Amino acid sequence: xxxxxxxxxxxxxxxxxxxxxxxxxxxxxxxxxxxxxxxxxxxxxxxxxxxxxxxxxxxxxxxxxxxxxxxxxxxxxxxxxxxxxxxxxxxxxxxxxxxxxxxxxxxxxxxxxxxxxxxxxxxxxxxxxxxxxxxxxxxxxxxxxxxxxxxxxxxxxxxxxxxxxxxxxxxxxxxxxxxxxxxxxxxxxxxxxxxxxxxxxxxxxxxxxxxxxxxxxxxxxxxxxxxxxxxxxxxxxxxxxxxxxxxxxxxxxxxxxxxxxxxxxxxxxxxxxxxxxxxxxxxxxxxxxxxxxxxxxxxxxxxxxxxxxxxxxxxxxxxxxxxxxxxxxxxxxxxxxxxxxxxxxxx
Ligand SMILES: [Fe+2]
Numbered sequence: 001x002x003x004x005x006x007x008x009x010x011x012x013x014x015x016x017x018x019x020x021x022x023x024x025x026x027x028x029x030x031x032x033x034x035x036x037x038x039x040x041x042x043x044x045x046x047x048x049x050x051x052x053x054x055x056x057x058x059x060x061x062x063x064x065x066x067x068x069x070x071x072x073x074x075x076x077x078x079x080x081x082x083x084x085x086x087x088x089x090x091x092x093x094x095x096x097x098x099x100x101x102x103x104x105x106x107x108x109x110x111x112x113x114x115x116x117x118x119x120x121x122x123x124x125x126x127x128x129x130x131x132x133x134x135x136x137x138x139x140x141x142x143x144x145x146x147x148x149x150x151x152x153x154x155x156x157x158x159x160x161x162x163x164x165x166x167x168x169x170x171x172x173x174x175x176x177x178x179x180x181x182x183x184x185x186x187x188x189x190x191x192x193x194x195x196x197x198x199x200x201x202x203x204x205x206x207x208x209x210x211x212x213x214x215x216x217x218x219x220x221x222x223x224x225x226x227x228x229x230x231x232x233x234x235x236x237x238x239x240x241x242x243x244x245x246x247x248x249x250x251x252x253x254x255x256x257x258x259x260x261x262x263x264x265x266x267x268x269x270x271x272x273x274x275x276x277x278x279x280x281x282x283x284x285x286x287x288x289x290x291x292x293x294x295x296x297x298x299x300x301x302x303x304x305x306x307x308x309x310x311x312x313x314x315x316x317x318x319x320x321x322x323x324x325x326x327x328x329x330x331x332x333x334x335x336x337x338x339x340x341x342x343x344x345x346x347x
Contacts, residue, residue, distance in 0.1 A: 015264040015266060016263065032262070033262045034262060038344045045293045045297055045334040045342075046333060047290065048332070050288045051141070067327075068290070073319035074146070076146040077271070078143075079141070081141045083135065084134060085135070089131065091131075092128070095190050096126045096150055097125045098240070098249070100313070101117045101118060101119055102119065103287075104141060105119075105135065106134065110204065111129060111203055111204055112214055112216045122220075126151070148244070150243045154240060160225060181202060182199060184197070231256070231257065231258070232258045250314040251313055252313055253304075253309070254305070255305065259305075262300045265299075269316070269317050269320060270316055272284075273312060275288070278309060279310040282339045282340070284312075298336065300336060333345050
């Protein structure tokens, strides 16, 4: 963690509002802002490998995805590892959902159509679209983000970062879903409250799509172009955001450029999901490593200029996230230089 504290050269530390879109302050200092000896309390950086979080739905087909982190703003992170398809249908009436497929292949059926998602795909299911999903062979693993306001693909330009016509795949009607019943439909609110309806018919049995717009789509992380300001790098560019700005999502895979200064992010928690290598991103080399730096905590972050390459994405959220007890138990305190386990943690 100390490769950035070279000699006695001054260390740059950047404080920013509104991500990188608002006021900022850059200072030099002789000591390394991310260093801390120990910490007590909840507002502390952590890391975990999501394989270590065993969701209930892995062994219990009747279970819902397990919550990893919550917030007062209603932004939540969950994880699923189903081995069986959902025997019920869910409609999230208070949040849009973005499912990232870390492992396996997953079929999503919704009341806007169906699609099959593969590793590296983001799948967007807006609020009040009913859905169910299941692995199409073997086990799957996903990380799910819920946001109260609508998610949209918002790259910085209409072309370039995302090839919409080629790479954004819309759900399509699956006529093989027959209208057999009875079937449970679970209405889910932002705090996880469940109201269970029993329907005489399968709500996802559809006849045809009558509009050209389809709200359910998928996009693979590897098809989102990276944005860098040559030769120094600069901040990443978001490709997806929520309408009220409580969540911004960036491709944070390997890219060229220099290492940015130490950062204090005044308004956003930063959660990076390291998907896979081959290259390591600082202290992250296990696929499915989730790192969390709460807002206001000085951090540097590993260099993104990794020649071997790696895949990762960043969620910046105005919500102040809190890990659930299960996620706390499966995670460890993290240093915020290169995102290794903090040296105060034994083992
Ligand atoms: Fe940052």
